[in-house]
Amino acid sequence: MFKTLDDIGSGKRVLVRLDLNSPVEDGIVKDNRRFARHARTVRELVEAGHRVVVMAHQGRPGRDSFVSLDQHADLLAEYVEHPIEFVDDVYGDRAIDAIRSLDAGEVLMLENVRMCDDELPEKPPEDHADSEFVRTLAPEFDCYVDDAYSVAHRSHASIVGFPLVLPAYAGRVMAAEYEANSSIANRAFDGPVTMVLGGAKATDVIDVMSALDDEIDHYLLGGIVGELFLRAAGYDVGFDVGDGELYDHQWENNEERIRELLAERGDRITLPLDLAYETDADERAELLVDDVEKSRPLLDVGSLTVERYADIVEDSAAVFVKGALGVFEDERFADGTVGLLETIATTDCFSVIGGGDTSRAIELYGLDEDYFSHVSIAGGAYVRALTGQSLPGVDALAQTDC
Numbered sequence: 001m002f003k004t005l006d007d008i009g010s011g012k013r014v015l016v017r018l019d020l021n022s023p024v025e026d027g028i029v030k031d032n033r034r035f036a037r038h039a040r041t042v043r044e045l046v047e048a049g050h051r052v053v054v055m056a057h058q059g060r061p062g063r064d065s066f067v068s069l070d071q072h073a074d075l076l077a078e079y080v081e082h083p084i085e086f087v088d089d090v091y092g093d094r095a096i097d098a099i100r101s102l103d104a105g106e107v108l109m110l111e112n113v114r115m116c117d118d119e120l121p122e123k124p125p126e127d128h129a130d131s132e133f134v135r136t137l138a139p140e141f142d143c144y145v146d147d148a149y150s151v152a153h154r155s156h157a158s159i160v161g162f163p164l165v166l167p168a169y170a171g172r173v174m175a176a177e178y179e180a181n182s183s184i185a186n187r188a189f190d191g192p193v194t195m196v197l198g199g200a201k202a203t204d205v206i207d208v209m210s211a212l213d214d215e216i217d218h219y220l221l222g223g224i225v226g227e228l229f230l231r232a233a234g235y236d237v238g239f240d241v242g243d244g245e246l247y248d249h250q251w252e253n254n255e256e257r258i259r260e261l262l263a264e265r266g267d268r269i270t271l272p273l274d275l276a277y278e279t280d281a282d283e284r285a286e287l288l289v290d291d292v293e294k295s296r297p298l299l300d301v302g303s304l305t306v307e308r309y310a311d312i313v314e315d316s317a318a319v320f321v322k323g324a325l326g327v328f329e330d331e332r333f334a335d336g337t338v339g340l341l342e343t344i345a346t347t348d349c350f351s352v353i354g355g356g357d358t359s360r361a362i363e364l365y366g367l368d369e370d371y372f373s374h375v376s377i378a379g380g381a382y383v384r385a386l387t388g389q390s391l392p393g394v395d396a397l398a399q400t401d402c
């Protein structure tokens with residue numbers, strides 16, 4: 001499908017696109033598995049004696065998470081166990097000087113590519129290849145490596161522009177994610193296929209369900225999304241409480257589609273039987289969905305639900321996870337998400353865990369990644385790939401004929 005790092009040779013000037021987009025709290029970039037994963041690609045490039053220039057993004061203009069990549073350079077350097085120089089420029093004179101000063105085996109990280117006006121417009125590869133950004137930077141390199149699978153759903157200049165003008169290769173993350181996340185519709189499994197769908201984004205989940213029909217035998221729902229489906233099924237669940245704004249606007253936007261899905265596929269959709277909440281004494285307590293009152297915030301699925309879902313997972317040949325079953329960041333409400341991940345880990349099924357937040361639960365609760373077939377570091381790209389949609393970044397890499 002693609003050329004990989006094995007095909008590059010040695011001693012080249014390599015421009016490598018990573019996805020180090022991370023949570024940012026109070027201006028501090030939070031460490032996460034994207035650094036560890038991409039470090040492998042960078043380390044291999046260093047060991048092959050290339051001059052390595054890293055290109056990446058953080059946040060979007062206007063958001064608090066839109067910050068410089070200087071912290072990313074330090075974090076990545078720890079994982080690569082090799083110094084990484086940082087230059088606060090993308091393709092101006094300072095960047096070009098720094099690139100030309102590199103020696104073999106040295107690594108330089110450029111500033112956040114989304115600080116360039118040319119980066120973000122969604123345009124065809126040909127237009128991006130003709131941008132000032134790509135035309136200025138490309139001649140400084142012998143080849144381009146794309147490791148940023150989790151941005152492959154964006155037709156941005158740093159993703160689709162360079163493969164048109166430089167020999168292009170897939171990095172290790174790109175190749176592994178591509179392999180594991182291909183369309184469910186094109187795969188054959190020897191038994192039932194189950195999707196665990198939770199988290200906070202109803203539209204993402206509904207899009208997945210709409211795109212996949214006969215391929216999926218069981219949908220196990222949880223999180224905010226599960227509660228919205230319970231609301232459609234007539235329970236007093238899935239309503240905003242107090243100042244919260246998690247449910248009602250999503251309900252307004254998605255009510256019709258949720259009702260249609262329940263009507264069409266109710267036999268394959270399993271909803272939570274019980275839910276967990278926080279007591280006045282700040283403890284976890286559970287109640288059956290029949291007993292829930294509208295005024296209570298619900299923060300996890302209950303233990304009966306986990307047992308029911310575990311039975312279905314144990315009988316499945318393949319399980320795909322997108323979205324958490326509860327607010328796992330709070331240990332009291334992690335039982336649903338972690339309990340189900342533990343069942344998947346101990347079951348001999350093909351398993352893929354995706355979604356930026358959900359895969360963080362694996363790290364947070366010390367689950368061993370090796371027990372899953374694949375833990376994706378992608379969210380939007382993962383969902384698009386599973387539902388058979390094309391990814392501009394993957395297409396650009398595959399079509400390169402340089």
Ligand SMILES: Nc1ncnc2c1ncn2[C@@H]1O[C@H](COP(=O)(O)OP(=O)(O)O)[C@@H](O)[C@H]1O
Binds near residue numbers: 224
């Ligand atoms: N009942 C709930 N109430 C509030 N937040 C929830 C609930 N269940 C799950 N969440 C939150 O959903 C987030 C994950 O949602 P989402 O961003 O859709 O998933 P991902 O990034 O894995 O695709 C988690 O951070 C979790 O805290």
Ligand SMILES: O=C(OP(=O)(O)O)[C@H](O)COP(=O)(O)O
Binds near residue numbers: 019150154378380
């Ligand atoms: O983190 C990312 O996507 P994700 O939240 O879908 O995993 C990518 O870096 C893409 O970022 P974007 O959604 O701002 O284009």
